[in-house]
Amino acid sequence: MTATEEAPLLTVSGLNVAIEGAAGTVQPVRDVSFTLAQGDSLAIVGESGSGKSMTSLAVLGLLPEQATVRAEDLRFDGAELTGLADPDWQQLRGEQLAMIFQDPLSALNPALTVGYQIAEMFRRHRGWGRSRARQAAVELMAQVGIPDPAARLRDYPHQFSGGMRQRVMIAMALALEPRLLIADEPTTALDVTVQAQILRLLRQRQRDGLALVVISHDLGVVARSARRVVVMYAGTLVESGLVAEVYPAPAHPYTAGLLAASPRARGTAGSVRPIDGQPPDISALPAGCAFHPRCPIARERCTVERPKLRVVAPGRESACHFAEEVLTGEPTKRGTGAAHG
Ligand code: SF4
DSSP states (O other), rough: OTTTTTTEEEEEEEEEEEEEEEEEEEEEEEEEEEEEOOTEEEEOOOTTTSSHHHHHHHHHOOOOOTEEEEOHHHHHETTTTTOHHHOOOOOOOOHTEEESSHHHHHHHHHHHHHHHHHHHHHHHHHOOOHHHHHHHHHHHHHTTTSSSSSHHHOOOOOGOOOEEEEEHHHHHHHHHHHHEEESSSSTTTHHHHHHHHHHHHHHHHTTTOOOOEEEOOOHHHHHHHHHEEEEEEEEEEEEEEEEHHHHHSSSSHHHHHHHHOOOOTHHHHHHOOOOSOOOOTSSSSOSSTTTTGGGGGOOHHHHHHHOOEEEEEEEEEETTTTHHHHHTTTTTTTTOOOOOO
């Protein structure tokens, strides 16, 4: 049975996040749905503020108290996650779900050596003795490319460079062989050689059954680490499909714009064309399609009618009124060239 045929390990259906603030309630995540099977990989991409990190924090129960999470279905391995008590979350996050954060310092204790922190995971969750846990920590540090790991075990987090700290955090996330790993910009602080090494390690873990969610604005990282991709804009999903199908022929002008801004992600040598304008303020979204002020093919309908996410080809979804035209390039040119209005 392939990864795609299995019952999903993770089900996210109709996920909404609302946050109370001084100026009222904002909704940074609206009606987001996706599934992920064991051993499969999914990338969530979008500009900063698109809701991609917030979505993953909601899935892991890590949002602050002011946030309200609602979902039609939020399930891991058949068990409902909404309303889970704190001790159950802690157990799940310790052993089955892991996350690599953007900021490694936030995940490491500055007062304890890195070796202690990694070894402690084996001691606490596996009941291993000091020497076995220490040996496992050394092996993990070597796997993520930390030179001279036996010596560096005794160093504190502040003695590591940003890239090395990132590798320590990846080692800790993988230590207990989680079933689901959510990696938020996992390789941003790493040079190209180490990036490739980490992505290889993640792929190897996937072959052993790890389900992987990669959150990134870097479409090149996504292309190398995920099989499927969902694209987020202003808190909602605007496109989903296989990376191998979406990259050569996107079905949403925003995806086309992201790809044009990152031509190397598609393996082409074209010039970089950033998307015009800025992402909208989520507390004051434009009427109709939230992307219309930046969309090169926006028309009258786009300013009044919000497009729904719909199937536009087998295995492909897009939230654009004119997705078929974007997909085929007819009659408007994909992503560019069409007049507004
Ligand atoms: S619905 Fe209209 S504005 Fe929105 S992405 Fe499609 S063409 Fe552009």
